[in-house]
Amino acid sequence: MKTILVPTDFSETATNALQYAAAIASQVKGKLIIATIINLPVAPVLSEVINPSLVSLEEDYNKELSRLAENLREKCNHQFEVETICQYGFLLADLNEIVKAEAVDLVVMGTKGATNLLDKLVGTNTSEYIKMATCPVLVIPSGATYTGIKNIAYASDFESEEKIVLQQLFGIAEPFQAQVAIVNVQTNYQLDIVPDKEIIQDIKKNFPDKNFRFAQVQKSKVVAGLYEFIQENPVEVLAVAIQQQGVVEDLFHSSISKQLVQQTKLPLLTLPTKPYRKSGIRSIAQKQPAIKVN
Structure with a gap:
């Protein structure tokens, strides 16, 4: 980077x-x-x-x-x-x-978050841009200060293709020697299309020398599960994959990322599923x- x-x-x-x-x-x-x-x-x-x-x-x-x-x-x-x-x-x-x-390897943008109903409906420049971004975007909430990056939590549904996204994430994590926690929140309504063990084995195979670990959280809502993980573990940056406009949006990524951009107090790293070359x-x-x- x-x-x-x-x-x-x-x-x-x-x-x-x-x-x-x-x-x-x-x-x-x-x-x-x-x-x-x-x-x-x-x-x-x-x-x-x-x-x-x-x-x-x-x-x-x-x-x-x-x-x-x-x-x-x-x-x-x-x-x-x-x-x-x-x-x-x-x-x-x-x-x-x-x-x-x-x-550019990384875009850094600030956000105040959603302060009223209108903001939630139309979104800020930052939340709109990350949906069409072609490289990773680090969203900095108002008032956040840099304290180093040693731990990154990446929200995964354990169903999507993760290779392209994780390549970007590890590329950002490595200069800081940061560990990536791949966090999966298991909810009652989540469809288990691909067995979790298969996803985990595939990631280990593709990234044998990277610094990461897996974590699973049981919670009724994904965002609540992510916040629980953040409260119980040291995390400086929260990361999520983003489906760009022009393709069928992934319900998990589109809805979760929107809530995170509006609500998180941590810097949020958004990773496009189709980055530019x-x-x-x-x-x-x-x-x-x-x-x-x-």
Whole structure:
């Protein structure tokens, strides 16, 4: 894990996520990219003309990004590289393009969680993005601080294909020498399509040299079972697989991950079932799009 992307709107929540990401970058000696995507109105896009006020806005954002980057460099004694991106576009649509262009290994985003009924219905930018993300996303709750990562709990239904997801998870865990607990919550309504022993043996076969263990919890609801495990065991990060939009959503992953994003107090690591492949990398950091002014 070498390249970490942090989208920011300069809010308190985003700034907290940036501090968390900086601590990770410092530990793994990686590259940190701070990105701001200025929402582009439809009319200027169609006419290929951008209002002068947007030019001023871009200049202000670039100054703020530069300030953030320099502060991080000084605070962390230049232990890692910091780059910035400021561009016009649409946050949810453009993040994956940046991920591919910059060969990003991890996106770090902040969240306040669902604070009212409207948030629960429409979701936050973070909860919407993780459904379409093509690389792992670490969701940092407001107020969470970095204390190291030694234990990661991964929620598994012991029914889905785990190989692709676990490859990503172990890739993130290894730089921290963290142990992964593969946690299965057994409920009364859960269908045992594939025998648990078969799933366990398959994981052991595919990852013989990785640092992990299995844990099973009996509980009426999956989220309650996961919280029980977290309370009784040392856990710094909770992980879950995510089915991307455009495919039939897995009921376990879609419903559980949504609740976890909204409710968890721990950083939540979401892992796409169809991650992007690193190829044709073209850096766009510190480069801005051409602007036409009427």
